Amino acid sequence: MLKKQFLKSRPVCKVTFSLPKEAFQGASEVRLLGDFNQWSWEEGFVMKKGKSEYKVVIELPKGLSYQFRYVSDEGTWENDWHADAYQYSPFSGVDNSVVNLQKEHYHAATSSKKARTHGKLKPKVHNSVGTNSNSIDDLTRIEGIGPKIAALLHHASIPSFALLCETPIEDLRQILDGAGPRYKVHDPTSWPKQAATLLESDLHAKRSNQKSFPKKRKG
Numbered sequence: 685m686l687k688k689q690f691l692k693s694r695p696v697c698k699v700t701f702s703l704p705k706e707a708f709q710g711a712s713e714v715r716l717l718g719d720f721n722q723w724s725w726e727e728g729f730v731m732k733k734g735k736s737e738y739k740v741v742i743e744l745p746k747g748l749s750y751q752f753r754y755v756s757d758e759g760t761w762e763n764d765w766h767a768d769a770y771q772y773s774p775f776s777g778v779d780n781s782v783v784n785l786q787k788e789h790y791h792a793a794t795s796s797k798k799a800r801t802h803g804k805l806k807p808k809v810h811n812s813v814g815t816n817s818n819s820i821d822d823l824t825r826i827e828g829i830g831p832k833i834a835a836l837l838h839h840a841s842i843p844s845f846a847l848l849c850e851t852p853i854e855d856l857r858q859i860l861d862g863a864g865p866r867y868k869v870h871d872p873t874s875w876p877k878q879a880a881t882l883l884e885s886d887l888h889a890k891r892s893n894q895k896s897f898p899k900k901r902k903g
Contacts, residue, residue, distance in 0.1 A: 685766045686783055690746060697746040697785045701731070702739040703754050703762060707864070711756035714738045718752025718780075725755070744785060751780040763864050765832075766839055770862030779862045821845045821886075826878045828870060836863050845886070848879035 687700035701716050708714050715728030720742070731738035731754070744750060751771055754762045763770065767781035820843040823834040840859050842848050856872035 686764065686768065688783075688785070690785075691743075695746055696743045698741060698743050699783060699785070700739065700741045701729075701752075701754075701764065701783075702737045703731075703764065704737050705733070705735075707754070707762045707765075708738065708756045708758075708760060711758055711760070713757040714754055715756075716740050716742070716752060717755055719750045720744055720752070728755070744783075746785045749782055749784040749786065751782055753780055763862060765836065765863055767862070770858070779858075781862075821882075823848065823879075825882055826875055828872070828875065833860070833867065833870065836860070836867070845879040845883040849876045849883060851876060 685700075685702045687702075689698040689700075691698060703714070714731045714733070715725060716731060717723050717725065717728045721727040721729065729740045729742055731740040738754070749768075751773070752764070754764070761778075763779065764781040764783075768784040769782040770779040771782050772778075773780050820838075823829050823837055823843075823845075824831060826848075829837070836859055837843070837848065842851055853873055853876070856875060860867040860870055860872065
């Protein structure tokens with residue numbers, strides 16, 4: 685997870701990088717490697733091991749974006765599960781995590797996060813299903829989606845059945861691949877179809893409930 689603090693006194697951003705301990709079971713040491721230290725283990729930032737996560741705070745020049753990943757002393761690599769984006773690397777053949785320190789991007793992400801908190805997320809997609817795509821649904825009702833994958837989808841601005849059923853399978857695979865090796869084994873092929881089925885079921889239930897209420901008489 686990324687936490688950013690843009691400093692007013694200097695042209696830098698203080699970034700907190702953190703990752704749950706479960707990502708590196710049994711590791712003695714975890715370091716942060718990226719564009720900012722030439723992807724060198726020797727120059728990598730050692731992450732402090734807490735009760736539930738690995739964490740390190742560094743300062744980076746703002747106005748730029750940086751690719752990075754986490755690596756353990758055992759040679760295991762992991763992406764940030766809540767990175768700003770993911771970028772394919774031709775050198776390693778996998779996606780790298782991206783932290784974007786452009787203020788415009790930061791403010792947009794902050795506004796989006798606040799909108800999610802208040803249930804007012806407005807993603808720009810076409811809604812062919814004929815329902816409200818701004819809603820936030822329980823994606824764990826779909827077979828194959830647990831709380832962690834649901835969180836990944838929410839972070840990718842897919843918080844509802846309406847949006848999920850319109851998302852291409854390849855896009856879903858990219859989200860899973862970018863989250864790390866443990867998510868690549870999941871098959872999202874049936875998720876849009878399941879989402880469409882649940883969406884229709886919920887709409888039908890809603891219409892039935894509306895019909896069950898007697899209309900108020902005038903006068």
